[in-house]
Amino acid sequence: MKINWGTAIVIAFGLFMTFILYFVFEVQSNSKYDNDLVVEEYYKHDTHFQEEMARIQNAHDLQHKPSIKYTDSGVAVTFPAGFESDKVQGNILLYRPSNKKFDFNTKIALTNSSILIPQKKLIKGRWDVNMEWQYEGKKYLTKEVIYVN
CATH class of the missing domain: 1.20.5 (Single alpha-helices involved in coiled-coils or other helix-helix interfaces)
Structure with a gap:
């Protein structure tokens, strides 16, 4: 054939x-x-986009910004010395893009203008850190990507 x-x-x-x-x-x-979807209730989250962009812009406009860094002991979030620790309020969301089971939220409770998220809570890989915070009535949003070794 x-x-x-x-x-x-x-x-x-x-x-x-x-x-x-x-x-x-x-x-x-x-x-x-x-x-899975990156965010549950995607459309509900999308309606607050403009507000989120305003909070990101507020954080960007700061002269002295808080820093989010990975150290051997965990994730260290340090606010500049000019911020009064008792006036800073908010949450830090550590988001794992590869698996939402590892996501967790931590309330901001500063000691000496910083907070440490211990290494034992983190697994190796990429983490997205979203810090939603408020200082003297103004809202801010700081986003960072860290890699845990």
Whole structure:
């Protein structure tokens, strides 16, 4: 039996479609490839986008900004000396993009203008740190990405 060009193209196209369908079903059914939404209630979160951008701009406009750094003992958040520790309020969300099971929230309670999130709470890899805070009635949002070794 001889195969002409038209038949070969149809066979190749059929094999390609079979491969693509196999790949789609494998990714959808295997829990190794988790494809959850980044944020629960995405549309509700999106409605507050302008407010979030204003808080980010407030933090960007500060002359002395708080710093978020990874050290051997954990994640250190340090506010400049000009901030009164008892007037700073807010939360620090440590968000793990690869697995939401590891996400956690910490209330800001400063000692000597800083807070330390211990190493034992963190696993290796990328962490997104979102610090929503308020000082003297003005709201701020600071976002950083850190890598834990």
